[in-house]
Amino acid sequence: MKRVSYKPISERFNIPRPTLIEWQKCSDAHEKNWRAGHIEYLREQIDTENETKKELCEKAILPEELFLICVYLFLTCTKSVPKKEDFKKGIKEFLLYPKKSIEFQHEFAKRIWKEGESLHEACFKSLFLADSLSVFQYYVLMRSALDFNLRLFNNENLLCYGGIKGKTWQELHMYDKEFSLKNIADYFKKIGILL
Numbered sequence: 001m002k003r004v005s006y007k008p009i010s011e012r013f014n015i016p017r018p019t020l021i022e023w024q025k026c027s028d029a030h031e032k033n034w035r036a037g038h039i040e041y042l043r044e045q046i047d048t049e050n051e052t053k054k055e056l057c058e059k060a061i062l063p064e065e066l067f068l069i070c071v072y073l074f075l076t077c078t079k080s081v082p083k084k085e086d087f088k089k090g091i092k093e094f095l096l097y098p099k100k101s102i103e104f105q106h107e108f109a110k111r112i113w114k115e116g117e118s119l120h121e122a123c124f125k126s127l128f129l130a131d132s133l134s135v136f137q138y139y140v141l142m143r144s145a146l147d148f149n150l151r152l153f154n155n156e157n158l159l160c161y162g163g164i165k166g167k168t169w170q171e172l173h174m175y176d177k178e179f180s181l182k183n184i185a186d187y188f189k190k191i192g193i194l195l
Helices: 007-013 017-029 034-058 063-075 084-096 107-112 116-132 135-153 169-178 181-190
Strands: none
Touching: 007 017, 007 034, 017 034, 034 135, 063 084, 063 107, 063 116, 063 135, 063 181, 084 116, 084 135, 107 169, 135 181
């Protein structure tokens, strides 16, 4: 049996390492076994995603753009990659038509909904970024943003429900901290999307 690393597959697809080892044993014993093909497919998927992250890195995406994408996905409780057209329509509505409430005076809200021209500029940058990506680049970027948000969905103190209206200032402060440009830049550098 050939020695291979199962760690990337286990981490990326959340498949227990013992399961992958068992699949490999079965595929070694029987040449025509679906498990061997599936493990190979998962390895190719990881390789393709890593190459796509390098392409995204060359696009010089800004942490501010990633901030808006991550916040939009989180505050709309999005947990799977939306179709590109749905994302573009949704983020445009989200950024250009905020509902007015006291929460919009908080610093976190002011980072999202900037004044006048800079708000429109932020919106158009997000739309332009989405348009500039191939289908798979878009998928990898959105999947990465959703993975960034996953740790927040698992925090019972940071519930997502329809935007920021009704959230306490303590919640908004936690959002401000979790969605800091430093946290976003560190995460996306670690996974190879930012330089």
